[in-house]
Amino acid sequence: MLIVACIKQVPDTTQVQIDPVTNTLVREGIPFIMNPFDTHALEECLKLKDRFGCRVAAISMGPPNAEATMRKALSLGADEAILLSDRAFGGADTLATSKVLATAIAKLAEQDEIALVICGKQTIDGDTAQVGPGIATRLGYSQLTLVDRIEELDMQGRRIRVRRKLEGRHEIVEAPLPALLTVVREINRPRYAKVPMRLMAGTAEIQLWNNQILQLDATTIGLKGSPTWVSRIFSPERTTGEMLGDGINDPVGAAGLLVDKLLEKELLAL
Amino acid sequence: MQPNPAIIAPLFIASLVLFAASLYRRFRLVRLGQPEERFDRLGARFRAMLVYAFGQKRVLRKPFGFNHLVIFWSFIILLLANLEFMVSGIFPALSLARLPASIYGPLLTCFDIASLLALAAALIAMIRRCIFPPYPEGRTFEAYFILTLIALHMAAFFGIHATEIALGRATVDAWMPASSSLAQLLGNQREPLLESIASGCWWLHAVVLILFINLLVPYTKHLHIITSILNCFLRRFELPNSQPWEEFAAGRSYGAAAVDQLTWKDLFDSFACTKCGQCQNVCPAGITGKPLNPRQVIYDIKLNLQRNGAALQQGGAAAVPLIGSAGAGSVAEDAIWACTTCGACMETCPVFIEQMPKLIKMRRHLVQMEAKFPEELLNLFENMEQRSNPWGIAPSERSKWHSILEVQPFEAGKTEYLFYVGCAGAFDSRSKQVTLAVATILNAAGISWGILGKEERCCGDSLRRLGNEYVFDRMAQENVKLFQEKGVTKVITQCPHCFSTLQNDYRQYGLELEVIHHSQLIDELLQSGRLKLKQQVTDLGRLVYHDPCYLGRHNSVYTAPRQVIATATGSAPLEMERHHNNSFCCGAGGGRMWLEEFLGTRINLTRVREALAEKPDTVCVSCPYCMTMLEDGLKDEQAGQVRVRDVAEVVAEGLR
Ligand SMILES: Cc1cc2nc3c(=O)[nH]c(=O)nc-3n(C[C@H](O)[C@H](O)[C@H](O)COP(=O)(O)OP(=O)(O)OC[C@H]3O[C@@H](n4cnc5c(N)ncnc54)[C@H](O)[C@@H]3O)c2cc1C
Ligand code: SF4
Ligand code: SF4
16 A cells, blocks of 8 residues: 655745846755645655555655655655656646646556555645646546545545645545545644664665656646746735834834834824 | 681671672673773873862862761771771781781771761761751662761771770770770770670671671662762863764664663763762752752663663663653653753762763754654754754845944955854844944954855754754764865854854864854953953943853853953952852753743743842843843843843943
């Protein structure tokens, strides 16, 4: 029995800035991390591994340097790591991305029966939250998004019951396996890698799958297979509001100005 | 008077053989530990043994220390007497009495006086333990039993000699003032009674002696009479300022989760502990109600070793875990995480036991082998690894503190000093003010300095003290490489944690830097006249100074900050009750800065109250963590009118 974690390597967005001239992301020198939601996806897989003893495969589509993130997945306890990397995959939108990922998962299913595929809710760079549902649709798996708790997993009966976190309410959903879950942060607390595992992961094999292995029509993947394109990225201008004082060098002064302002606008009563 | 050697000889010989065997068994237990070098610098080691064991230097610092010195030296002197007692029991011909009277006489005087002093000291110790126990749980059967036997032993000594004199059998009775006085009291007793007292005392003396060497010494804390002397010889010479280096390679395990993963010296420590309780009396964690007691940690290691020793010697597994809440013989995880690594325990221990590093070894195991730690640390560890600062702020913001000041980048040859600002100095809004003050002072004194700006990384101090040695190791290697590439040789730090890490920990990576804490540099500049204040700082009122552990106890910098304050304000700072090497931690060291303080009361409140007792207007610090802890504490104590100032801020005030 196999459980698959979909993991994307993303730039550490707290460190990403937008070039004000070209309106593109300044990616130079920015370190990459495992997409934070995906750390929860992987953790959920690992917890199921601890419970059911199934195998966990981590897969990612990305450039060759995504190997670092794959090693992190191994150090946390994934049994195998597959990196889908090919120039032909580059420039993909969510449609093309989910196609490549779905094909790779289908290929894994040839070797071992898949119970679950777990994705993060969304990424912190693309932010679309479309890739998970895209994979589920293509593979015909049950699609369970925004999961914050697996209520019950019956491997024999091949059913799963999860709790979905929606705005202001929860929804309990039951579905047959195989299923694709997208998970929110609240679902678990990711573990920390043990040193012997890190050392092992440092030299472990990362399987590299290119399009020769997946054999996809080149016009349906990568840039060519992507109907979406980005026309402009920009930071929204602040149109109203003002900066009060110098909070860094004179915090007390700035706080005073703020209080005065609030009093003046009668937002604060003394 | 002596019983027949045919009875005595087998008894004494058996007892001595047993004694040797039990010591050997202890020695074999100690050998279960990992290797560690403790036989270098022999000269200094012998000196340490003389000063601290025979001179009892650290013992004398404490109340009733002199009493202990008396017992110690009496024992040394009486060692000869007891040796003679046993040897002559076996071979009556080998008696000191055969020495010329001019030697034998003074020897007897020494024995006589030593016995009297030891008897008095043992009685004083018993009364003291009743009235003012060294620590609350100190009234143990073990302690009273040992003291009682000491007293009995001395009493028996006098019994033997007084009856001997009274019976007119002593050759040199004039030489034993105490025994002679007792003999006078016995003088008019009938001979048979005296005979039976004599033989009764002889047997008492013999039995107590046998109890000493076959029960007390090998099996109770009394073993310290041998091991603590050796422990002074085996002491470590560095202050408690660094942690042992760990090698990362496949197949190894990290830290200690079993006694045989500690070093032999760690195990030896557990046999050297005198249970004096001084470490527990100074431990900020224990004092504020956390489940950490350094004395108990050492004792649990000993128990664990004794319980698991046999199995481990046969290559088996330990039955009692070293870490866990199993009770006796195990150290609880909450205790392990409670340590602030303040070093007070090591500073006070009369016999140089190293409590804190053992706790760090256990942390290393928990973090590195089990990934088990308080949950607040997960973020810290990720932030450190990902963004090289504890808060996880983007590294590009490291240079924001000097937005209002022109600052040079460090360039070897062009700038003399690297000002290593540190994470707090670069990111913490309060500490940024200190950074600016330091920069202002450096400029005023015409120092040539530069910074690494965005290239600066965290020194890794918290990681190392929290047991995350693996990530510390990688950060240290990167930093060392960066420093070497940049040609950095002289570094100014404004944080004692950076100071200690760069200076002491990085030495293990082959980097020898001249690291200077800002208080030291400012002191030098003021003393040499390179820095001239425009005015005396008068508006800080009554000012009390708090010693940061990593500047004071870990690196012995005590006078520089005080001298700086004295020069800037015109008067020396006030001292709190605990200061200099007895200073009390603010609660933030050892990575505790990043942990919630769920158990007991808060350490910073204890320290703030101690400061407030001096009725200060200003509490002066020289560490960003102390700054945070004391400012928070003052707010909680509703003493917001009392300011906290870094020494640099005090001086910068004088430059306005
Ligand atoms: C506004 C916008 C800007 C873009 N800018 C660029 C750009 O500058 N350069 C560029 O190359 N592309 C860019 N893309 C392309 C790209 O569409 C997405 O990054 C990619 O398709 C994944 O979508 P997402 O990041 O929104 O993932 P989401 O749909 O938010 O991700 C959901 C989950 O799917 C899984 N997942 C997503 N992607 C992968 C993957 N690659 N491997 C494994 N698992 C994955 C993860 O589990 C993730 O948590 C942009 C897309 C958008 C919408
Ligand atoms: S280092 Fe400080 S906190 Fe830790 S055990 Fe020793 S005295 Fe207690
Ligand atoms: S460890 Fe040292 S200070 Fe603590 S009880 Fe033992 S001998 Fe005393």
